[in-house]
Amino acid sequence: MRLLIRKARILDPSQGLDLEGDLLIEEGRIVALDREIPPPSDCEIFEAQRLWALPGLIDLHVHLREPGEEWKEDLETGTTAAAAGGFTAVACMPNTRPPNDSPEVTRYLLSRAREVGRTRVWPVACISKGQEGRELAPFGELKEAGAVALSDDGRPVADSGLMRLALEYAASFDLPVISHAEDPGLSAGGQVNEGPVAARLGLKGIPAEAEAVAIFREVRLAALTGVPVHIAHVSTALSVEILRRAKEEGLPVTAETAPHYFTLTEEAVLEYNTQAKVNPPLRTEVDREAVRQALAEGVIDAVATDHAPHSPLEKEVEFPAAAFGLLGLETAVPLTLNLVREGLLSPLRFAELLSTAPARILKVPGGTLKPGSPADVTLIDPDLPWVVTEEELHSKSKNSPFLGWEMRGRAVLTLVEGEVRWRLR
Amino acid sequence: MGVDFPHRHLLEIGPLSPEDLWTVLKTARNLKEVLRRPIPKVPTLRGKVVAHLFFEPSTRTRLSFERAAKVLSAEVLNFSARGSSLEKGENLLDTIKNVAAMGPDLLVIRHPASGAPHFVARKIGIPVINAGDGFHEHPTQALLDLLTVWERKGDFQGLKVAIIGDIRHSRVAHSDILAFRKLGAEVWVSGPGTMLPPEREALGARVVRRVEEAVEGADVVMALRVQKERHGRSLFPSWHEYSRFFGLNRRVLSRAAEGALLMHPGPINWGVELAPELEDFPGQVILEQVENGVAVRMALLLLLLKAAEA
Numbered sequence: 001m002r003l004l005i006r007k008a009r010i011l012d013p014s015q016g017l018d019l020e021g022d023l024l025i026e027e028g029r030i031v032a033l034d035r036e037i038p039p040p041s042d043c044e045i046f047e048a049q050r051l052w053a054l055p056g057l058i059d060l061h062v063h064l065r066e067p068g069e070e071w072k073e074d075l076e077t078g079t080t081a082a083a084a085g086g087f088t089a090v091a092c093m094p095n096t097r098p099p100n101d102s103p104e105v106t107r108y109l110l111s112r113a114r115e116v117g118r119t120r121v122w123p124v125a126c127i128s129k130g131q132e133g134r135e136l137a138p139f140g141e142l143k144e145a146g147a148v149a150l151s152d153d154g155r156p157v158a159d160s161g162l163m164r165l166a167l168e169y170a171a172s173f174d175l176p177v178i179s180h181a182e183d184p185g186l187s188a189g190g191q192v193n194e195g196p197v198a199a200r201l202g203l204k205g206i207p208a209e210a211e212a213v214a215i216f217r218e219v220r221l222a223a224l225t226g227v228p229v230h231i232a233h234v235s236t237a238l239s240v241e242i243l244r245r246a247k248e249e250g251l252p253v254t255a256e257t258a259p260h261y262f263t264l265t266e267e268a269v270l271e272y273n274t275q276a277k278v279n280p281p282l283r284t285e286v287d288r289e290a291v292r293q294a295l296a297e298g299v300i301d302a303v304a305t306d307h308a309p310h311s312p313l314e315k316e317v318e319f320p321a322a323a324f325g326l327l328g329l330e331t332a333v334p335l336t337l338n339l340v341r342e343g344l345l346s347p348l349r350f351a352e353l354l355s356t357a358p359a360r361i362l363k364v365p366g367g368t369l370k371p372g373s374p375a376d377v378t379l380i381d382p383d384l385p386w387v388v389t390e391e392e393l394h395s396k397s398k399n400s401p402f403l404g405w406e407m408r409g410r411a412v413l414t415l416v417e418g419e420v421r422w423r424l425r
Numbered sequence: 426m427g428v429d430f431p432h433r434h435l436l437e438i439g440p441l442s443p444e445d446l447w448t449v450l451k452t453a454r455n456l457k458e459v460l461r462r463p464i465p466k467v468p469t470l471r472g473k474v475v476a477h478l479f480f481e482p483s484t485r486t487r488l489s490f491e492r493a494a495k496v497l498s499a500e501v502l503n504f505s506a507r508g509s510s511l512e513k514g515e516n517l518l519d520t521i522k523n524v525a526a527m528g529p530d531l532l533v534i535r536h537p538a539s540g541a542p543h544f545v546a547r548k549i550g551i552p553v554i555n556a557g558d559g560f561h562e563h564p565t566q567a568l569l570d571l572l573t574v575w576e577r578k579g580d581f582q583g584l585k586v587a588i589i590g591d592i593r594h595s596r597v598a599h600s601d602i603l604a605f606r607k608l609g610a611e612v613w614v615s616g617p618g619t620m621l622p623p624e625r626e627a628l629g630a631r632v633v634r635r636v637e638e639a640v641e642g643a644d645v646v647m648a649l650r651v652q653k654e655r656h657g658r659s660l661f662p663s664w665h666e667y668s669r670f671f672g673l674n675r676r677v678l679s680r681a682a683e684g685a686l687l688m689h690p691g692p693i694n695w696g697v698e699l700a701p702e703l704e705d706f707p708g709q710v711i712l713e714q715v716e717n718g719v720a721v722r723m724a725l726l727l728l729l730l731k732a733a734e735a
């Protein structure tokens with residue numbers, strides 16, 4: 001089976017390519033990329049004028065809720081949403097029930113992903129057994145089972161000594177460590193960003209420092225051990241400053257942010273809107289601007305969604321009782337495209353943030369359209385208008401603060417190993 | 426024999442020159458002959474008193490020192506911390522002064538605090554042998570390891586020595602790295618990241634993440650005894666995982682040089698540091714290490730007590 005994608009704007013940061021051309025796919029691989037490829041015989045042709053062709057998007061940070069909370073999402077609905085959002089691969093966080101701290105859970109996730117057959121799934125395993133922050137999980141066995149990275153995500157490692165050991169032990173297996181940077185003592189009981197909005201709403205705040213001190217700790221531990229650390233969902237200007245200095249120092253630190261942090265501010269939670277309750281919380285305009293600049297300048301390396309589905313059971317409740325988290329997979333492309341339209345990012349940088357950088361950080365295949373690579377390709381119509389509605393979303397849950405928003409830009413074709421996993425009708 | 430040993434104590438490997446190391450090795454090799462006699466006893470140190478002060482349990486090292494003293498006809502005073510006045514709150518210096526008052530000619534001391542033998546040596550006018558202090562050094566172990574390798578390999582120049590396990594907290598590793606390097610071998614170390622020295626080049630050894638890389642082409646492969654807990658916390662998730670990724674077995678050792686030696690300072694956690702299948706590995710010299718331990722300790726008693734006499 002051959003597929004020729006014709007006249008797309010090909011964006012491949014791994015080769016520094018931004019050109020109008022054709023892409024030929026054969027037996028699951030990219031076999032040619034050129035300004036014009038004569039169509040071979042028995043070849044399906046996809047006319048891609050005005051569309052962008054990118055190496056398949058990779059989401060560094062999603063919650064698929066399986067095993068254990070399948071009423072919110074499962075591997076099938078989660079990866080279907082991912083493909084619809086343009087993602088060819090997702091890295092799923094380990095805070096499932098049970099948490100992914102054993103090779104059995106890792107293997108289960110991978111076998112479910114094969115069964116479902118949507119996007120690739122890269123399991124992220126726990127740093128500590130039971131995410132309890134006390135003892136290291138068996139990184140060696142987890143890697144053998146297929147885990148690609150480590151994180152205690154939702155329950156960040158509070159003990160700095162354990163985090164140091166985690167970095168040192170992870171280095172033995174060349175596994176990236178992802179830090180949900182939060183000082184639990186500083187954030188305890190917090191509901192929204194600490195500041196005037198929290199005061200007005202009468203809710204306990206989470207200060208920017210809860211994130212910043214944790215990031216500073218990770219930065220210093222990276223320096224101390226020489227082992228890279230990746231910071232998840234950066235939300236504040238203070239964090240950006242710490243990361244900027246760490247990078248100037250040449251420390252092995254990478255970071256991601258999520259579209260809601262460069263799109264929304266804490267104002268989104270006014271009227272106790274639980275759909276915008278997320279951790280870390282939405283911050284101020286100053287923070288939002290700092291995050292946007294950081295993406296443009298390379299201080300933040302990647303965009304991840306932190307896709308966190310919750311059912312009405314967890315969201316249609318009084319604000320303090322509501323779960324943290326919002327959907328991200330299907331709105332990431334248009335929200336990030338906004339930064340391109342605003343002139344902040346080049347289309348190539350857009351592709352870097354959503355594909356090439358995540359592949360590099362996770363050390364997984366992908367992020368490139370080089371001939372010979374697996375044909376994980378995303379075609380995006382950058383201008384297509386659409387409205388986010390519950391019906392449009394493929395996630396099992398509908399907890400998005402963007403419901404009703406008019407978006408521009410959308411994935412129209414998602415290929416994993418040359419197979420169509422999503423095609424906009 | 427061997428009075429040209431210019432040291433009053435044996436506290437660590439650092440101050441010993443290559444010549445000093447050779448003096449100990451050659452003396453020990455000569456003394457091995459005594460050990461193999463039908464009645465292994467010579468009167469060389471008759472009338473001398475050696476006090477063994479073990480503030481930390483170690484049956485093997487203690488027996489080895491005791492045997493060495495007895496072959497040379499020295500008297501042995503034994504002191505162990507368990508159930509002693511230490512538990513009643515006596516401090517180290519008081520204990521040492523009391524023992525010294527009984528007139529020993531030499532002290533052998535093992536202590537959980539790094540530097541304790543140095544402290545004792547500074548305070549007491551008689552020779553001190555460090556039988557292991559904290560995370561610092563275990564110099565007699567290094568010397569017996571040298572002797573074992575010398576006997577089997579004939580020289581140290583150009584040898585690659587791989588040490589696998591808890592390098593960061595191992596006094597054996599620290600002494601061995603220094604000793605092997607002084608005699609011209611290169612030393613590579615590996616183990617779980619939590620047990621490797623934070624520095625890339627620790628004490629002059631190459632630090633590598635993968636055990637296979639350290640073992641590749643090695644002439645000597647030494648596994649260290651590991652403990653899961655250090656400073657009250659686990660340094661690796663399970664014994665099972667340790668053996669799987671950091672333990673030595675035939676597969677890993679097949680990467681070593683032809684005729685490579687396999688060593689371990691004991692006591693061995695079989696199935697953890699060493700797969701049981703290695704019990705009959707051709708280059709396995711663990712019992713030779715034990716025998717050489719006695720010879721090396723005899724040599725040191727002789728050299729230090731003769732030097733003190735001179």
Ligand SMILES: [Zn+2]
Pocket residue numbers: 153154180232233279
């Ligand atoms: Zn998180």
